Amino acid sequence: MSDTDAPLVKKVTIIGFGLIGSSLARAIQLHGLAGELVACDASHDACATIERLQLADSVGSDPATAVRGAGLIVLAVPMGAYAEVARAIAPHLAEGAIVTDVGSVKAAAIEALAPLLPAHVHLVPGHPIAGTEHSGPASGFATLFEGRWCILTPPEGTDAGKVAVVAELWRRCGSMIEVMDAAHHDKVLAITSHLPHLIAYTIVGTAADLAEDAKAEVIKFSASGFRDFTRIAASDPTMWRDIFLNNREATLEMLQRFTEDLTALQKAIRRGDGDTLYEMFARTRTIRRSIVDARQA
Amino acid sequence: MSDTDAPLVKKVTIIGFGLIGSSLARAIQLHGLAGELVACDASHDACATIERLQLADSVGSDPATAVRGAGLIVLAVPMGAYAEVARAIAPHLAEGAIVTDVGSVKAAAIEALAPLLPAHVHLVPGHPIAGTEHSGPASGFATLFEGRWCILTPPEGTDAGKVAVVAELWRRCGSMIEVMDAAHHDKVLAITSHLPHLIAYTIVGTAADLAEDAKAEVIKFSASGFRDFTRIAASDPTMWRDIFLNNREATLEMLQRFTEDLTALQKAIRRGDGDTLYEMFARTRTIRRSIVDARQA
Numbered sequence A, B: 001m002s003d004t005d006a007p008l009v010k011k012v013t014i015i016g017f018g019l020i021g022s023s024l025a026r027a028i029q030l031h032g033l034a035g036e037l038v039a040c041d042a043s044h045d046a047c048a049t050i051e052r053l054q055l056a057d058s059v060g061s062d063p064a065t066a067v068r069g070a071g072l073i074v075l076a077v078p079m080g081a082y083a084e085v086a087r088a089i090a091p092h093l094a095e096g097a098i099v100t101d102v103g104s105v106k107a108a109a110i111e112a113l114a115p116l117l118p119a120h121v122h123l124v125p126g127h128p129i130a131g132t133e134h135s136g137p138a139s140g141f142a143t144l145f146e147g148r149w150c151i152l153t154p155p156e157g158t159d160a161g162k163v164a165v166v167a168e169l170w171r172r173c174g175s176m177i178e179v180m181d182a183a184h185h186d187k188v189l190a191i192t193s194h195l196p197h198l199i200a201y202t203i204v205g206t207a208a209d210l211a212e213d214a215k216a217e218v219i220k221f222s223a224s225g226f227r228d229f230t231r232i233a234a235s236d237p238t239m240w241r242d243i244f245l246n247n248r249e250a251t252l253e254m255l256q257r258f259t260e261d262l263t264a265l266q267k268a269i270r271r272g273d274g275d276t277l278y279e280m281f282a283r284t285r286t287i288r289r290s291i292v293d294a295r296q297a
Helices: A019-031 A044-053 A079-092 A106-116 A160-172 A182-208 A212-220 A226-232 A237-246 A248-271 A274-293 B019-031 B044-052 B079-092 B106-116 B160-172 B182-208 B212-220 B226-232 B237-246 B248-271 B274-293
Strands: A009-015 A034-040 A058-060 A072-075 A098-101 A122-128 A149-152 A176-179 B009-015 B034-040 B058-060 B072-075 B098-101 B122-128 B149-152 B176-179
Touching: A009 A019, A019 A034, A019 A160, A044 A058, A072 A079, A072 A160, A079 A106, A079 A237, A098 A106, A098 A160, A106 A122, A106 A182, A122 A160, A122 A182, A149 A160, A160 A176, A182 A212, A182 A226, A182 A237, A182 A248, A182 B182, A182 B212, A182 B226, A182 B248, A182 B274, A212 B182, A212 B274, A226 B182, A226 B226, A226 B274, A237 A248, A237 B274, A248 A274, A248 B182, A248 B248, A274 B182, A274 B212, A274 B226, A274 B237, B009 B019, B019 B034, B019 B160, B044 B058, B072 B079, B072 B160, B079 B106, B079 B237, B098 B106, B098 B160, B106 B122, B106 B182, B122 B160, B122 B182, B149 B160, B160 B176, B182 B212, B182 B226, B182 B237, B182 B248, B237 B248, B248 B274
Parallel strands: A009 A034, A009 A072, A034 A058, A072 A098, A098 A122, A149 A176, B009 B034, B009 B072, B034 B058, B072 B098, B098 B122, B149 B176
Antiparallel strands: A122 A149, B122 B149
């Protein structure tokens, strides 16, 4: 496994060639991590792009065919398609194969996949904390995961050797690895990712509801703060729909806390309470500094 | 005025050398827009930095001295200090001098300044739509205003020639100019800038309230969306306190709309209403595209 001259896995199949799937394919190619790389995507347009960009050794739309003989299968489809894909591939998975995914909610990923996979395969759920606001196979790039964290959430009793293979794959793509419980992952991501996206989608939606002339001005003067939200709110709608449907409770809990804090700030503005406003605005600076120090800025 | 060989104004005084004041000073030096540039800042540390970086021809902490003989005075202090500075400079302003500012709320800027300035000077309020999360005289840079909008909000009856001088100053710093009514400016900025900052401060504050171990994970995994908010929430707390105190009504109105939209999304998540979520997430993408097309991304 630590021999960097030999491929890490003989045959890898990636199902779903969006931003993450296609970036992983590029990184696998760049670092020579697979003896053979098979691409699978339900969209024929995506398959054409994969072929044109030569992102894999072979390309197809049928998951059952794509997984035959693969030692590692990476699900990179929206979470709403997990059950369908799992059903399609289950009878065709090789003995001892590893199935991993890149979905943003881990408890739901395990719930959807575990009951449908045969006992002879190993489920090692994963979540690379990386992305951009762009979607589709053409938007990926090999360095997307460099310097970023990848969280693995193997259910209790998962073969440690199989977890190590998936960890090594991401490590060779440039990531740092963290292993944690799926439920804990979902709580952490609710505040770091799911709530921020929900808020960004909301505020951009609020602006979208303004009258046409006001909207033109919002776009013109967006450099004053708004544009940062629009970048986040341009993320893939199918993916984010599935995230909120799958991490409902943790997201709603964080949303509740956020709403309470927003109400307190609203009250301070209404009352003209400058001291409270200053205090609240000053303490958030230290969080930014910590992120810059942790090189995640 | 269009003769780019001669300085635009013989003597310019900038009061307040934060990010905006010090960036304007650098741009004025770079493009040779002032025959003489005078710096004024209440902080002796800031004055030392201005001297060390040679950001002006002369430096001092007394506004009354700084404005003597100046044809153009730029107020770049927090809005909470406007009245105090206006009182200090009023008796010392040259006949026919132009007073402009860079504050983020224009109706309140006019209310604070106009009654305190002598009748023989010209008030041309301005707001460059540019910035970073950094503060202080060392954080400025000459290209900050390039390709960005600068909004001027001259009260009715302002001498058009004086407005043209201020417009030309910003234009030569690389900005595009828009002239509008102060009240309208404050409404547009409430949605493009003030509400986004309020939201960002809130969500980072919500995260700051988490238990210590959870907070460490928030920082570690911030690349998933959260970090974009922390950049905005690292902006100068004094400046932002003053903005919310001065643009209370427009901000609270936009906050009200935002809260209604957030409640609708919350309801859709709670009910597992995927169609509504998808629809809301899909339409915000077009706004992002417009911003990219308008080259404000």
